[in-house]
Amino acid sequence: MSKVVDVFIREVTKECEHLCSLVSIHPFASGVENCVLIGQTLEWGKVVIRVPWDTMSRDQTKRSASRAGLEKEYKLTTFCYQHHLPAPTIYLFHKGEEVDFMIQEYVSGDRNNEAPLKEMGRFVKELHQIEVPPVFLRDAHEAITERLIKNVKKFKLIFNSSLSLPHEEELKGIFKSYPSKSRLLHMDIRPENILFRNQRVAGIFDWTNSLAGDPVLELMRIKEYGFLSSEFIEGYHEFDKEIQRVPEMARWLYQFDTSLMLTLLFRELGENEQERRTLVSLNTLYKKIKKAL
Structure with missing residues (x-):
């Protein structure tokens, strides 16, 4: 899994050369659908970067599904703004030739492990x-x-x-x-x-x-x-x-x-x-x- 994450970091860094000023990037969390990275940018400060696990899959069905899932996340997050729901701001939604990803606002939460x-x-x-x-x-x-x-x-x-x-x-x-x-x-x-x-x-x-x-x-x-x-x-x-x-x-x-x-x-x-x-x-x-x- 770490090798896949390393590839994502390399590809996102390369893509961001023409999109924003990405100062640093490192692994943060692993979800079922997305690999989550933490980055630091000159434009937006600390950010969260979501990369679908299947974004570089050779299986075109999986790759298309991963793109659709990221697009859905983008659409629903925008829908949240319209209904005044707390959703992290999307700074960049990128569909690339090699890798798709989304850069969002980093939102800090309580350190208490017990959810209210x-x-x-x-x-x-x-x-x-x-x-x-x-x-x-x-x-x-x-x-x-x-x-x-x-x-x-x-x-x-x-x-x-x-x-x-x-x-x-x-x-x-x-x-x-x-x-x-x-x-x-x-x-x-x-x-x-x-x-x-x-x-x-x-x-x-x-x-x-x-x-x-x-x-x-x-x-x-x-x-x-x-x-x-x-x-x-x-x-x-x-x-x-x-x-x-x-x-x-x-x-x-x-x-x-x-x-x-x-x-x-x-x-x-x-x-x-x-x-x-x-x-x-x-x-x-x-x-x-x-x-x-």
Whole structure:
């Protein structure tokens, strides 16, 4: 991995010769989608540089997807500005022949390792007030129906399992069984993607997974991540009323989508303990779904 990061640093430095005055650059963090670098520039001071892992892939499908993901991050961050959400300023969005990257404002956060979950709940509720048409973002029900079918097939191959779910039209019917909302869903709400300062949200980023859909989909994802605590619920105004709008079957499928995704991800990353934990949750949800069908 360090060799890949070294290549990114070299290529970004070369590209920046004609774009800005980059004084220094070094590794900072590794996300699922992006390599994150820290730089120092004469124009903007300390900056964060996001480089998609597949930006230099020989697989053109992966390379195109990485570019689309970075463009989505750019578009959603701009959308945040319009709705007065705290998102780091984008100084430069660059699509190059060799490497794509984005240079953003460096935002410092609290050093406290404990995320203020009540504040996270308050902020997510604020996010879920923003109406967004599916033409701006992909419709969540369309996306997760497709993802569930694809990931079930992948799971069966990897784990030699007889896992099965309703067919595509039946899944769509379940999701259409209640009057859903179309709201801005970040779909990766974790402390790693939110910066807090003085117990308040100071910045949010990593919009690669964002969708237009019902808030309960995101809440069930947050539950599977393990952050749906009593503090979060206290911060999320009228949480119970929001949850009860959605039938149990739809809620189970929403959470199952996340559990399945995480299980496959942890298997790919070799995170055995994490994989075992998500498999327990996956099996529990699967039994509920099958029993109710």
